[in-house]
Amino acid sequence: MSASLNPSALARLLGQWHPGAAPAYRELADVVRLLVLDGRVALDTALPSERALSEVLGVSRTTVTAAYALLREEGFLSSGQGSRGRTRIPRLSPMGSAFPASPASGTPGRPAATPGHEATELGFVPPGLAAPGLAAPDGLIDLAYASLPASGEVVHRAFAAALTELPALLPGFGYDAIGLLPLREAVAARYTAAGAPTTAEQILVTSGAQHALNIIIRALAGRQDRVLVEHPSYPNALDAIRAAGCRTIPVAFTSMHDAGAGRGPGAEGSAGGLPAPAWDMQALRAAMMQQRPKMAYVVPDFHNPTGQLMPDRQRRQLVRIAADAGSVLVVDETLRALNLDGAVTTPVAAFSPAVVTIGSLSKSHWAGLRTGWIRASEPMIQRFAAARSSLDLGGPVMEQLAAAHLVRALDEPLPARLGALRDSRAALLELLAGHLPEWQTERPAGGLSVWCRLPAPVSTALTVIAPDFGIRLAAGPRFGVGGAFERYLRVPFTLPPEQLETAVLALRSAQDRLHAAPQLRRTLKPAPAVAIA
């Protein structure tokens, strides 16, 4: 699926991080490399010609030529025939050491980005085994992830129990497109207990939430169909919608209408609480009624990345809006179990049988499980099951046996997990307030991360230089459409407190560096306005 990028599209992605200082070519290469690595520029995309890009950016052609040459040398650009190189990710190098350090970064020997690493939850992790412990194998502290180690003993016990049940199933074919009955029953029972009466026939087991979303999109939304999303939203969901060729309709939160607009650095220094972002029901209704999207993908339970929790009143409204617009409401409850403050809300599914809900054990238990599900009406589940068979032929049996045990005792590991998360949330907020008082934060009611508003639109710039300070970040625009959220950064509180402190100190140093470097000052000019429906 090779594409090409016209010069103004690339210029928009480069945004406010306009190169110009010496050596400008290195900065340009740095930003393009990041855009490729974090997926904002797809692989195998032809970059603009040197001439066209130099014109649009208002830099010398030599700068673009040198930047492209550097990217080519590093393996991020094909060195093919003709002038338009295509984006690549270089071949794996076992220790990352084969990569030139970013010359702009001044720390030779350590790669500026993380080449040779694979895209996973957000951005890139090393190929192969996730390392025990939370530091990435290249020694970087990974803030691109919002994920936790396993609820170890509980998970191990579930697999031990599953092992005793496995022999009874080995004589079967093993194919299982809808999911093992005991698991579907256990999931259904949880919805019923939470106020949304559910039968096992209303559950389809999937390989995690992302897989669930792909099945739903394949069944409900074709190419060019509209899909409404909150803005910001979960990057992998945005990717899945884009990959299916759907048109994304982003709807901003109330306090975020200026999200990517970057209205000057006026907010700089205004420490303290951010006005809580909230669902803008009026904007949602307007977008839904005007655009009539095939489906709307929302995360009302500890929204990712903002951490917001939608109140029941708004859930009811949302269901009504979707019905009025003739849209299928798809609710991602992946983070619902991580209810740090014990807030009481009703699952959206309880308000209408037409709601489609996505659930997963990845955040509540362990991402190494890869078990999720879809809850919907029976006819809808039938459609999903039919759509699924073109994607894959079902989930692994052993995994589902273990998952059934985990779902049945879902709350068992939660008190300890929530306790630890509450501590690290408090620690992170305190560290941010102490070391980065000019960042605006809001205490999330649940989930795994804090959505920080930066004093200036430097999220991509921070992400580019972060590895020099020992951390890996996911830039704010990964959570948005069309370059929004350069003023935002998602910081997870999933690390142990001592690592959190190191990470926040690194963020402080990185920001200081951005402020101290005169050539970066100029990057604080307003980002291009973002169209938000």
Added chain:
Amino acid sequence: MSASLNPSALARLLGQWHPGAAPAYRELADVVRLLVLDGRVALDTALPSERALSEVLGVSRTTVTAAYALLREEGFLSSGQGSRGRTRIPRLSPMGSAFPASPASGTPGRPAATPGHEATELGFVPPGLAAPGLAAPDGLIDLAYASLPASGEVVHRAFAAALTELPALLPGFGYDAIGLLPLREAVAARYTAAGAPTTAEQILVTSGAQHALNIIIRALAGRQDRVLVEHPSYPNALDAIRAAGCRTIPVAFTSMHDAGAGRGPGAEGSAGGLPAPAWDMQALRAAMMQQRPKMAYVVPDFHNPTGQLMPDRQRRQLVRIAADAGSVLVVDETLRALNLDGAVTTPVAAFSPAVVTIGSLSKSHWAGLRTGWIRASEPMIQRFAAARSSLDLGGPVMEQLAAAHLVRALDEPLPARLGALRDSRAALLELLAGHLPEWQTERPAGGLSVWCRLPAPVSTALTVIAPDFGIRLAAGPRFGVGGAFERYLRVPFTLPPEQLETAVLALRSAQDRLHAAPQLRRTLKPAPAVAIA
């Protein structure tokens, strides 16, 4: 992704099974129901208006009205506003008993098709647990599957070993987009041993072969791009290519140019061996050079469904053709381990580093494992890993640990498995020769099934009435494009000998019934010609 079907498209699908006898409406309903159940008519497709369909089929409008009414009553057609009902699969009924028997089938109480069942490997299996043993829970012997029970003890032992290794990985994030290193190493070592030197960086672990194919398509072929396939080919692969919006370019085997053309029932009674279908390298080259497909999907190792094995000479040619055409050659080796006669061939990957290979444990070990892989060049694997993250975020850790053990000792369960398969292949061929001498068969060199040529284009008709005789079939056209292969039926030899005998006797009775019923005689007219590139 709702669609609509114009009358002539439906007429083409109905093909030679033209209703006309009393009660014609029931026959029409039977065939439409099958088309919906086996996926040839997608769910949520608007059927033609009654008037239009009656005109095209040359039947009375009353016939179509009654057929639609019956389908509506059974839940296979929406009873919505307007005259154009949309295809549905009825809600689940625990025992299938809520469904009316096909009135045409004359066996009240047993559903004619298998409503309430989910699409999986081919056609439909019951929701939930695959039943221990090989009879489907509704009592039907399932010939739509070509899959085996697990190599039980081996699989159990692998999971027991994995359980001891799991604790070391529980502290990790669990996300793993490319696959656990020990598993990738084990898979790579197997390719190296087979003559295609491979590193762990050239392997991407997937959730089975179907998932692998989806990742490859997402990375390589966009909407409207051409994808070449053998004709016949594996139905789920055809579905995945179609679902991605690609254009399928089918290339026939040499003995099959008349595949769907149904040149009269002339072959009837000509018992004995079928001239072995073989890859038509000239046709392949012509199609590749003319159409320049983005990719070509082939199954050279015990081709599904024909069971053919491509000789090394042709493998070399194929690689050259793909290079000349600028197409990526994607080789599905899912069945390669099921080498019943010990034929010696070289993995296609050994002939060129550009080849992309799909592997899986589903057929060699158990479909309940859902572990497969892609083997390709490192840069290609990088592209696949990047494309994958929009589909799902990686495979389950425990499953991969177990799979690593199984791959390392891949050959351990094979002798017993191959021995049993050889016996059942011999038994099936003997049974077919004895009871259905007018069927033409060819002894497959490997794999799990025999591709039978019927004396008349009645594959769909047989499939429709099969449940009345206690068996479930996948109609020949499921393996083709545009209605081809009405003269063919894939019969797996994965059942134990005593069930095989029951199954073949059932096939005999079903065929006798087709011949005896005068209204079905008329169905033997030629099927529409199929365009084959």
